[in-house]
Amino acid sequence: MKALIYTGPGRLDYGETDDPAPAAGESLLRVEACCICGSDMHAFHGRDERRRPPLILGHELAGTVAEGAAAGRRVVVNPLVSCGRCGFCREGRANLCESRQMMSMNRPGGFAGLVAVPDGNLLDVPDAMPMAHAALTEPAATAWHGIVTAARTLHRPLPEARAIVIGGGAIGLLCALVLRAFGCPDIVVMETNPLRRRTVAAEGFPVVDPLKEEGDRPGAELVVDAVGARATREAAMRRARPGGVVLHIGLGDNDGGVDARRATLQEIAFIGTYTYTMTDFRSALSALAGGRLGALGWVDRRPLADGLAAFEELDRGAVAAAKIALEP
Secondary structure, rough: OEEEEEOOEEEEEEEEOOOOOOOOOOEEEEEEEEEOOHHHHHHHHOOOOOOOOOOOOOOOOEEEEOOOOOOEEEEOOOEEEOOOOOOOOOOOOOOHOOEEEEOOOOOOOOOOEEEEHHHHHHHOOOOOOOHHHHEEEEEEEEHHHHHHHHHHHHOOOOOEEEEEEEEHHHHHHHHHHHHHHOOOOEEEEEEOOOHHHHHHHHHHOEEEEHHOOOOOOOOEEEEEEOOOOOOHHHHHHHHEEEEEEEEEEEOOOOOOOOOOHHHOOOOOOOOOOOOOOHHHHHHHHHHHHHOOOOOOEEEEEEEHHHHHHHHHHHOOOOOOOOOOEEEE
């Protein structure tokens, strides 16, 4: 099969590799769309020690089952493989599984023609749903899980809250879309890249450049850091109102930025969230298929063979689309 293989920092090789051999309880999926995630970019930069070359990246994927118990079904893949037996799994929190694996990290990912997937990680995709949209389920589930978790800590319901989202990439935009679907009436997105600002604005959100326009804007009950860098954590802590919540969902770096004194004196909750549960995954797929998260016109579709060029454009910040889907 053809695959895009990460071979070292800044290097992705497109070529032939062996077809995967599914284990018992797995199906062979013919990949039809796999989106580029920020974590794929971290690996491309050589900044993710969990993703060691040579490795097939890509964990936001959908396609048709070629072989196995689910043969012929159009499916989206939950790439988080859990044990199903530990305490977290029994609690329905498989994202915290003590022996979890993630496709494109511990297992081969979806930037390939074929991939082996546990049958329990497949969800049916509605016939009318484009595969490039179905592949958004994974990042949408990440946003969904984060907003649901933060909402449980807020002291007022989302329809009565103001929200600020820092970062206008895919996760930031999806967080804003989920907030709107949950009835949040006042959502501002902060983004430095002018191309991304244009994409976010086209979805109907007020969007500002925090380097120029943050100024004296009022704070918010919920601030989402969809970047996860020192500067954005510092901004999130500044913008959170007393008694508010900072949702840290980005994984940019681990270089400080949390004002613990202000968090204590102003009772600001700082919450980190990671991936999703299967319940979040199903909810996100239903919301995407039902149009609750918009028309999804911000997805750029490209051939898998052009994957390296897509990574390089993302690296330069030269892409307006919030998400690029690579199609084998």
